[in-house]
Amino acid sequence: MEWSGQSDERDPGQPVRVVTSRRPRIILLDDVTVVYPGGVVALSLVSATFVAGDFTVLLGPSGSGKSTLLRCLNGMVQPTSGQVAVEGFPNVKDGRILRQHRRRTAMIFQQHQLLIRQSALDNVLIGRLGYHSSLRTLFPLPKREIAIGIECLERVGLLHKAMERVDKLSGGEQQRVGIARALAQKPQIILADEPIASLDPASATGILGLLRDVCKENDISAIVSLHQVEMAKKFADRIIGLSSGRIVFLGGRDELTDNILNTIYHNASARNAVPSGSPTETHGNSFPGLAVSQP
Numbered sequence: 694m695e696w697s698g699q700s701d702e703r704d705p706g707q708p709v710r711v712v713t714s715r716r717p718r719i720i721l722l723d724d725v726t727v728v729y730p731g732g733v734v735a736l737s738l739v740s741a742t743f744v745a746g747d748f749t750v751l752l753g754p755s756g757s758g759k760s761t762l763l764r765c766l767n768g769m770v771q772p773t774s775g776q777v778a779v780e781g782f783p784n785v786k787d788g789r790i791l792r793q794h795r796r797r798t799a800m801i802f803q804q805h806q807l808l809i810r811q812s813a814l815d816n817v818l819i820g821r822l823g824y825h826s827s828l829r830t831l832f833p834l835p836k837r838e839i840a841i842g843i844e845c846l847e848r849v850g851l852l853h854k855a856m857e858r859v860d861k862l863s864g865g866e867q868q869r870v871g872i873a874r875a876l877a878q879k880p881q882i883i884l885a886d887e888p889i890a891s892l893d894p895a896s897a898t899g900i901l902g903l904l905r906d907v908c909k910e911n912d913i914s915a916i917v918s919l920h921q922v923e924m925a926k927k928f929a930d931r932i933i934g935l936s937s938g939r940i941v942f943l944g945g946r947d948e949l950t951d952n953i954l955n956t957i958y959h960n961a962s963a964r965n966a967v968p969s970g971s972p973t974e975t976h977g978n979s980f981p982g983l984a985v986s987q988p
């Protein structure tokens with residue numbers, strides 16, 4: 694797969710005319726198929742481009758392949774066929790390159806995955822460990838590293854809880870620590886797997902808004918899987934709809950019609966889901982009538 698470094702961006706509703714965007718591509722997926730041991734086809738011929746600074750939401754029912762797609766993006770799962778190409782790194786399967794790619798790719802999880810008996814600051818500093826040798830991590834981190842951790846906690850509004858044990862924090866605060874830990878990694882990409890699934894609606898809106906803001910401020914490309922359609926419509930620059938391991942929708946939040954939601958969640962005929970005048974293109978997904986409008 695050729696790495697061109699720039700994205701070909703289509704005007705919404707104009708699938709044929711291709712215009713060149715100045716925003717750099719970060720990751721390309723080209724006909725990615727993932728078959729797990731046992732024969733489950735989790736992803737089938739998925740192609741997509743992710744560009745710097747975009748907030749992309751993955752929507753789809755349970756088992757549609759959202760987590761597998763996220764895991765492909767940071768090399769935790771290797772495609773059975775097809776390719777994942779990463780900006781700057783020609784061969785993401787190589788161990789050293791994979792480590793570099795993971796260092797710039799931060800993860801945020803539904804259950805936070807924090808060390809609950811440690812302080813908020815200690816958890817945030819875990820985000821810095823990828824920048825040090827294993828031997829170095831046995832010793833206290835230098836002051837400049839601690840300053841980064843403090844700055845990140847301040848950004849998420851939790852400086853006053855820096856020394857608090859994480860198990861004393863609310864669910865929303867714990868997820869703020871998760872965001873601060875991701876930020877401390879100084880990533881180019883943040884992958885978030887259902888980051889608001891365990892939060893009440895008010896906290897969920899606050900956390901997703903915060904995540905979007907910090908990504909925009911730092912030109913971080915975010916790819917976030919969600920169950921909440923209304924949240925996707927509120928925050929996403931771009932939505933990828935998955936159904937049974939295939940991309941059945943790729944477009945802006947304003948293009949996410951009820952028909953398309955029906956396709957995503959009920960696997961109805963994709964042809965019926967494409968509104969008239971919408972761009973249609975198979976784009977390597979082998980799904981008739983796929984709705985596409987993407988960089």
Ligand code: ADP
Binds near residue numbers: 730731761
């Ligand atoms: P989602 O995140 O949308 O719920 P997943 O990517 O977790 O979807 O799963 C997609 C499909 O792959 C499901 O059928 C799931 O059961 C299967 N799957 C996920 N992980 C594994 C695994 N490690 N081994 C075997 N099957 C898996």
